[in-house]
Amino acid sequence: MLSPDAIWLTIAQGVAQHVRLNAEALRPRLVRHTGREAIKVDWLGELPTTHDAWRDIIDAFREKVAEHTGPGLARLLVCDFSTSTDVDRIASEIVLMDAVSPYFDFFVACVCGIPEVTLTGTPEDWRKIRERIDVIEELELRQWARSLKPIADEFVRASEGRPDVAMWRRIYKPRKAYGWKRITGWVARLFPYVKSAGTVSVPNPLLALRLSQPDDTGSPNEWYNGPGIALEDAPCGPSSMLVRVEDLIGGRTEELEASGGLMGIEQDEHGALRPVSAYVIRRPEASILDVADRIVREHRYTVDERDPLRSLVAGTAEQIALAERIGTATLAFSGERTWRLRGRRDRELVDVKLSDGTTELIQRWLDLPNGLFLAHALTRKGSAYVLGDERFLVRPPPLEGTDPVTGLSYAHPPIEVWPKRLETTQWAQDVPVVGSSLAAILLHALEHDGELPPRAPSTLDDHAVIPIVPQREPPARDPRSA
Structure with a gap:
């Protein structure tokens, strides 16, 4: 043929x-x-x-x-x-x-890049968001609102078919600069606070800049290291809270955890990505309030009412609830083994190296026997409590360099800051995850004479490293349409 x-x-x-x-x-x-x-x-x-x-x-x-x-x-x-x-x-x-x-x-x-953005909803929907920004400005959020207003105005214009293409090209980066782990575009201004010291509590540094900053100067082929927020410091995961339910019919009281927010990403048949919202009402693995009550009854604890730091509301729902009840605690088990719950002033920060070349910051919460410690990490998968070893902890190296004016070399010891910041020579692949619930970990220790709960074979690296997902190819086209 x-x-x-x-x-x-x-x-x-x-x-x-x-x-x-x-x-x-x-x-x-x-x-x-x-x-x-x-x-x-x-x-x-x-x-x-x-x-x-x-x-x-x-x-x-x-x-x-x-x-x-x-x-x-x-x-x-x-x-x-x-x-x-x-x-x-x-x-x-x-x-x-x-x-x-x-x-x-x-x-x-x-x-890499964002080829296009599709807005759903109607112009009226986007105008409602713009109007609400005027209201939240009154909640002492003037600086954040100053950034949000022009962004919301552009959403309105784009929904009406009048997009400012130049502005949309700045959504993630201000210019064509390589390096995807630092967000410098206006999408980062949707967050008023970013992660630091294990909690989302530090004001977003981009909000101090004009919307046009960082500017688009510089070589388009260079790696960008200017102002921005690290990808791992962007808030992730849902909001959560504890709800105490009093069943007056059944005569019992139960504690539930409510979580809601953006919980995932969905990819359609054309490769487009869409944030997915969800909510979960569940019984927590253990009640942190019940655990705190048991620690108060059975072990030594302190509450420093004069500590002004206790008024800083930062951390997970469990951590905040525990801090309201207990400052420090020592849990005594057989064989003179102890667990020591650190107070807020003593919770050291530790930088752990990840397999992708970045670092994850963990916060030391509990000292365990044999030089081990339990630390909290706020990762892309949510809260995780990991098992560290203080034998591998080191002070950060001295600051070294050359003075640009005098040309003289210098070396300064690390500046002492609060909370104390250390590094570990352990890699994140060697740092096991113990669990996601502080209450469950403490309850297991109380009921099993200071033993850690059994854990799945998961590491800090598994929780913290963002996987590179291959791009899904678009569906095959009908040859007759060519």
Whole structure:
């Protein structure tokens, strides 16, 4: 069987061979430039490896060749018969690229970025958000509202079909700078506070800048290290609270945990990502209030009412509830083994190295026997209590460098700050996760003579490192639509 595609591909390859052999003689008829020009196609994601990906890339090259040579040559060489399949068309487009290869160099740039944003809802919905920002400004949130107002105004304009494209290009980065782990665009201004010392309690530093800052100066090919917030410091996870339910009919009281907010990401068949909201009402693994009552009855504890730091509401619902009842505590078990619950002033911060080259900050909450300690981490998966070893703790290295004015070298010891900050030589892959509930861990220790609860084979690295998910390819197109 012979198809039109087979015959035409044979002829087209002959045309390509002729053009390559007579490139300069045919140049005035095919292109309008001298020498060689670069044709580049941007690909959103890592190195393409699938048929669908390369189909789209080769199609894009054909369109760019047509922009340079006019549509005639592409129409002449590309298969577009009733029998043509995707494979036939792609093969003929490669023949087209071969024919013009004396005039062009072809490049594929694998890039990261946001190709497009789709807004749902109506303009009236977005106007409601804008009006509500005027109200929250009255809650001593003037600086945050100053950033939110122009952002909300743009949502209104875009929903009406009048987007400011330049502003949307600044959503994550102020310019085309490599490096995705520092957010510098306006989307970071949706957070009034960012994570520090294990809690989301530090004012967002971007809010002190004008919306146009950081600006777009600098080389487009350099790694960006200017003002912004680290990706791991952006708030993640739901809001949660404890609810004490009094069942007057059944005559019992029960403590429930309510969690709600944005809890996930959904990807549709076209590869588009959408935040997903959800809520959960559940019985916690243990009641932190009951655990606190038991510690008060059975063990030594202190409450320092004069400590002004106790008024700082920061931490998980469990941590806040426990801090309201207990300052420090010593839990005594058999064999003179003790667990020591640290007070707020004594909770050291420890930097742990992750496998992706970044670090995760953990906060030391409990000292255990044999030099072990239990620390809290606020990771991308939520709260996690991990088991550290103080034998691996070290002070941060001294600050070293060269004075830019005098040219003299200097070395200063680390500045003493509160809370005390240390580093560990343990890698996060070697730091096991004990659990997600402080109440459950403490209750297990109280009921099992100071033993840690059994744990799944999970590490801090598993909870903290953001996996690189391969881009989902778009669905295959009908060849007849080409």
